[in-house]
Amino acid sequence: MKFPAAIFSRQGFAILLLSAVLAACTAVVVEEDGPGYRPPRPEPQFCTRQYDPVCARRGGDRQTFANACLAERAGYRIISGGQCRDGGGDGEQTFCTREYRPVCARRGSGLRTFPNACEARAADYRIVDDGPC
Numbered sequence: 001m002k003f004p005a006a007i008f009s010r011q012g013f014a015i016l017l018l019s020a021v022l023a024a025c026t027a028v029v030v031e032e033d034g035p036g037y038r039p040p041r042p043e044p045q046f047c048t049r050q051y052d053p054v055c056a057r058r059g060g061d062r063q064t065f066a067n068a069c070l071a072e073r074a075g076y077r078i079i080s081g082g083q084c085r086d087g088g089g090d091g092e093q094t095f096c097t098r099e100y101r102p103v104c105a106r107r108g109s110g111l112r113t114f115p116n117a118c119e120a121r122a123a124d125y126r127i128v129d130d131g132p133c
Contacts, residue, residue, distance in 0.1 A: 047073060051095075055084035061110065064123055084123065096122055104133035 047069035054068050056076035064083040065071035071078055096118035103117050105125035113132040114120035120127050 053081075053083050054078045055080045055082060061112075062123075102130075102132045103127050104129040104131065 047067060050067050052067045054065055054071055056063055056065055056071035056074075056078045058074075058076045062079070062084045063071075063076065065074070065076070068078055096116065099116050101116045103114050103120050105112055105114055105120035105123075105127045107123075107125045111128070111133045112120075112125060114123070114125065117127055
């Protein structure tokens with residue numbers, strides 16, 4: 001079987017090389033959901049159980065996380081160390097159990113489901129109902 005001479009010529013080689021380079025060029029476009037949005041890290045990401053609370057924000061939602069890794073994994077941006085506080089507070093830290101007994105809570109006009117009542121109160125939410133929202 002004979003191959004055309006153009007395949008092995010300089011011009012053919014240059015075209016083949018240029019085609020390969022162009023085919024390798026790709027762009028990934030990520031749309032943001034709003035201010036403060038951080039795309040989740042590639043899974044799996046494992047976080048320690050170390051308790052070093054941080055206050056983090058995503059959009060208009062502020063939440064206290066047990067550590068920075070958990071906040072970043074949930075797509076939140078850390079705004080301060082320690083728990084989130086509205087208007088001073090009493091300065092005491094709240095330690096909650098990992099008990100799963102969901103509650104629906106409200107802060108301002110926002111409703112949110114928490115794994116238990118302690119975590120809802122620690123985030124300065126008011127419990128409005130037992131069970132998820």
